[in-house]
Amino acid sequence: MAEYRTHMKIIGDILATTRDDLQDEDGATVTYLIRKANISHSRISRILKTLVSQGLLEQLDYQGSNKYKISQTGREFLQAYYTFTNFADNFGLSI
Numbered sequence: 001m002a003e004y005r006t007h008m009k010i011i012g013d014i015l016a017t018t019r020d021d022l023q024d025e026d027g028a029t030v031t032y033l034i035r036k037a038n039i040s041h042s043r044i045s046r047i048l049k050t051l052v053s054q055g056l057l058e059q060l061d062y063q064g065s066n067k068y069k070i071s072q073t074g075r076e077f078l079q080a081y082y083t084f085t086n087f088a089d090n091f092g093l094s095i
Contacts, residue, residue, distance in 0.1 A: 012078065015056060015070055018074070019070045026060070026069075027067030028067060028069065029066075030045070030066065051074070056073055057070060058070075
């Protein structure tokens with residue numbers, strides 16, 4: 001049975017993808033993020049809008065389409081998220 005992913009886990013996956021999976025500095029397309037996060041276009045659009053407005057992702061206009069890359073604030077958030085997740089896991093809690 002598939003494990004339920006929380007909203008925070010999905011955000012962590014999106015930020016990690018924009019940090020780790022990109023071969024160049026151009027950023028990730030929405031289609032790429034949809035595939036990696038395994039969520040619908042409408043849901044990822046809402047999440048990306050929030051992440052950009054909070055300064056965790058940068059939205060780039062690349063040849064007429066939007067691409068996304070992690071900001072320095074996003075990197076700091078992701079590190080804090082991993083730290084807290086590991087801490088919670090040590091107590092048998094899931095985030």
